[in-house]
Amino acid sequence: MTQTLGLIGSGMIGGTVARLAVAAGIDVVLSNSRGPESLADLVAELGEHASAATPAEAARAGDLVVATIPLHAYDRLPAADLAGKTVVDTMNYYPDRDGDLPELSGGALTSTALVQRHLAGAPDRSALPVAGDDEGAKAQVARLLDALGYDAVDVGTIADSWRVQPGTPVYVQPYFPSQLPEGLDLDESLRWFVDTPGVPVPADQVRKLADQAVL
Ligand SMILES: NC(=O)c1ccc[n+]([C@@H]2O[C@H](COP(=O)([O-])OP(=O)(O)OC[C@H]3O[C@@H](n4cnc5c(N)ncnc54)[C@H](OP(=O)(O)O)[C@@H]3O)[C@@H](O)[C@H]2O)c1
Structure with missing residues (x-):
């Protein structure tokens, strides 16, 4: 009380x-x-x-x-x-x-x-997209992400999850400060992703990028 x-x-x-x-x-x-x-x-x-x-x-x-x-x-x-x-x-x-x-x-x-x-006290807080069919489960995941230091952006159901899969605007690349350099082979690309410090992507940006995805 x-x-x-x-x-x-x-x-x-x-x-x-x-x-x-x-x-x-x-x-x-x-x-x-x-x-x-x-x-x-x-x-x-x-x-x-x-x-x-x-x-x-x-x-x-x-x-x-x-x-x-x-x-x-x-x-x-x-x-x-x-x-x-x-x-x-x-x-x-x-x-x-x-x-x-x-x-x-x-x-x-x-x-x-x-x-x-x-x-939340962190204007640079980064967000991650979450898709799922169960609202309660998504809320549970959002609480976990919050505890881990991330905002969650609900992008819809599992059927909607294509919006955040490889090749879509929100997938991986926005969390890096620049585009993957051209001409790298697979190993070099992986190394670049591992070695390059990430940048935060705020929730409104994640939402915008997920909305921009096209099939
Ligand atoms: N009235 C409703 O029926 C109703 C219903 C639901 C929701 N709301 C929402 O609830 C909120 C308050 O509504 P209200 O009708 O109570 O408004 P209100 O009568 O105008 O009172 C606003 C209060 O906020 C204070 N305040 C303004 N800026 C502040 C600041 N920077 N730091 C600390 N205090 C600050 C004011 O203090 P000073 O006078 O000293 O500036 C005043 O005490 C609004 O967002 C409103 O939209 C209102």
């Missing part, structure tokens, strides 16, 4: 969650963009179970943290202070409010995937 709920954002949603949490006997640490002093009235209203802090402090204080700010500010969520925490994301993408976020307007990522990528 959550004992202390950290809130990053204390507006309509954050304030409401805080009221419900306090009524349930849970301590809350509220935060916003303007600083703890601007939350004095809300803290006073909520009583002894509530306090106000900076977003980083609220992140560290919570054994569960709710991120509930306008999505355009997602990259100011304190990723280092949220490392290892479960974060609940209430945020939605409203282009009129948040401006154009190309990965969202282009459909490459969901808003929560964008937030997750920020919180």
Whole structure:
């Protein structure tokens, strides 16, 4: 059971969650963009179970943290202070409010995937495509890849897996900094792949390349 709920954002949603949490006997640490002093009235209203802090402090204080700010500010969520925490994301993408976020307007990522990528703390995180017929199994594989340090990109069913097989745009080559030099025999090609340091391929790029595959 959550004992202390950290809130990053204390507006309509954050304030409401805080009221419900306090009524349930849970301590809350509220935060916003303007600083703890601007939350004095809300803290006073909520009583002894509530306090106000900076977003980083609220992140560290919570054994569960709710991120509930306008999505355009997602990259100011304190990723280092949220490392290892479960974060609940209430945020939605409203282009009129948040401006154009190309990965969202282009459909490459969901808003929560964008937030997750920020919180994963590694902008250079590489992704691998995953295909399968069982959603639960794919989720299990995605969790394993996450633990190993990779994002997973769901490219569909086993019937769709041709999209990531040899000769397709996403297969092997994008994970290298340059094209395989021409004129190498098989042994030389293998050596080149082994000796050449790889480069990360982010999830949106893996998705794009898998979509580009043609039969
Ligand atoms: N309202 C709804 O019915 C509803 C429903 C579902 C989801 N959502 C989503 O939930 C999120 C919050 O909605 P809301 O209605 O609660 O918004 P809101 O009333 O406008 O409150 C936003 C809160 O975020 C804080 N904030 C803004 N930038 C911040 C930053 N960089 N660091 C820390 N705090 C920051 C604001 O603090 P300051 O005031 O100090 O700037 C304010 O406390 C939005 O993404 C919204 O789309 C809303």
